[in-house]
Amino acid sequence: MEEKRTYPQGIKWTRQRKDVYDVLESASEPLSAVQIYNHIEKHPAEGNYAISTIYRILTTFEEQGMITKTTWLGDDSCVYELKRNSHTHYAVCLSCHKRIPLHDCPFEHMHDQSHEEEELQAGGFTVTGHKLELYGYCSTCNFHKA
Amino acid sequence: MEEKRTYPQGIKWTRQRKDVYDVLESASEPLSAVQIYNHIEKHPAEGNYAISTIYRILTTFEEQGMITKTTWLGDDSCVYELKRNSHTHYAVCLSCHKRIPLHDCPFEHMHDQSHEEEELQAGGFTVTGHKLELYGYCSTCNFHKA
DNA sequence: ATGCAAATGCAACTCATTTGCATCTAGTTT
DNA sequence: AAACTAGATGCAAATGAGTTGCATTTGCAT
Numbered sequence: 001m002e003e004k005r006t007y008p009q010g011i012k013w014t015r016q017r018k019d020v021y022d023v024l025e026s027a028s029e030p031l032s033a034v035q036i037y038n039h040i041e042k043h044p045a046e047g048n049y050a051i052s053t054i055y056r057i058l059t060t061f062e063e064q065g066m067i068t069k070t071t072w073l074g075d076d077s078c079v080y081e082l083k084r085n086s087h088t089h090y091a092v093c094l095s096c097h098k099r100i101p102l103h104d105c106p107f108e109h110m111h112d113q114s115h116e117e118e119e120l121q122a123g124g125f126t127v128t129g130h131k132l133e134l135y136g137y138c139s140t141c142n143f144h145k146a
Numbered sequence: 147m148e149e150k151r152t153y154p155q156g157i158k159w160t161r162q163r164k165d166v167y168d169v170l171e172s173a174s175e176p177l178s179a180v181q182i183y184n185h186i187e188k189h190p191a192e193g194n195y196a197i198s199t200i201y202r203i204l205t206t207f208e209e210q211g212m213i214t215k216t217t218w219l220g221d222d223s224c225v226y227e228l229k230r231n232s233h234t235h236y237a238v239c240l241s242c243h244k245r246i247p248l249h250d251c252p253f254e255h256m257h258d259q260s261h262e263e264e265e266l267q268a269g270g271f272t273v274t275g276h277k278l279e280l281y282g283y284c285s286t287c288n289f290h291k292a
Numbered sequence: 293a294t295g296c297a298a299a300t301g302c303a304a305c306t307c308a309t310t311t312g313c314a315t316c317t318a319g320t321t322t
Numbered sequence: 323a324a325a326c327t328a329g330a331t332g333c334a335a336a337t338g339a340g341t342t343g344c345a346t347t348t349g350c351a352t
Binding site: 158159160161178179180197198201202222223224 | 338339340341342348349350
């Protein structure tokens with residue numbers, strides 16, 4: 001049942017940290033601290049969890065550069081996801097907040113023709129990533145408006 | 147002193163709403179409800195303001211499609227800005243949260259070659275806008291890291 | 293000028309996130 | 323393997339952005 005796993009180095013790997021890491025690793029989209037908390041509560045391996053611990057762990061992971069913290073457009077709470085080699089952008093419905101994943105990152109086709117990044121680099125800014133969201137109205141909400 | 151101004155139609159234009167609108171119009175970047183509140187408090191034209199009124203007004207403006215509500219990457223509170231004919235994207239420093247405005251929108255050069263938008267439209271989704279942020283580390287924070 | 297639906301001020305409330313502090317534990321040292 | 327300790331956790335109370343109920347006020351249409 002218990003698998004032997006290896007975790008990134010550099011920090012103390014407590015049971016709680018492993019659990020949070022595992023949840024993030026198996027997640028297919030960014031999760032909020034509360035979602036992670038609930039996810040772990042469903043598999044009460046042992047002992048209690050404090051929601052504050054989840055927040056502290058997420059802060060630590062972020063400082064380690066292991067995860068990314070963002071928010072959904074139109075939503076208030078923060079969501080976290082493991083840094084992976086690929087990323088996904090979404091189209092967000094301004095009315096019902098449904099999110100539709102985009103097939104690929106439009107940004108990748110244009111790195112060469114954008115002078116923006118060059119200019120930033122020239123100014124000493126190191127670009128490590130980007131965040132892109134399209135927004136508008138989904139088919140359902142379009143329909144109900146008419 | 148008092149200028150005669152015209153405001154968009156469709157809603158009741160109270161003193162408070164005019165004040166919020168004026169602040170947003172003269173702002174060069176998105177502002178939070180609290181920033182707007184403080185801005186107005188500095189010019190105590192008459193009477194008191196309730197922060198809740200600011201929030202309600204901003205919600206109304208958003209429903210009217212007059213303003214856009216977003217958040218800064220890495221920050222928690224919401225910021226609002228008047229919808230104008232042009233928009234600005236930023237590069238955000240993950241360390242000190244400094245924001246560097248980009249000269250133009252990289253997205254505009256690529257509308258034609260992206261299939262994403264077409265696919266969304268085909269699925270009934272109406273794209274009305276987008277949000278883009280680059281992130282990384284500014285020259286100062288790069289320096290202090292080394 | 294009058295009347296009323298809509299807007300505001302105020303205070304209490306929600307909910308995500310943070311913090312102080314006593315206790316516990318991973319990982320190292322002996 | 324037991325001891326040690328810096329750092330991690332649980333708990334409960336605090337914070338801060340944003341919301342809501344309700345009595346009062348005010349645009350603006352008549």
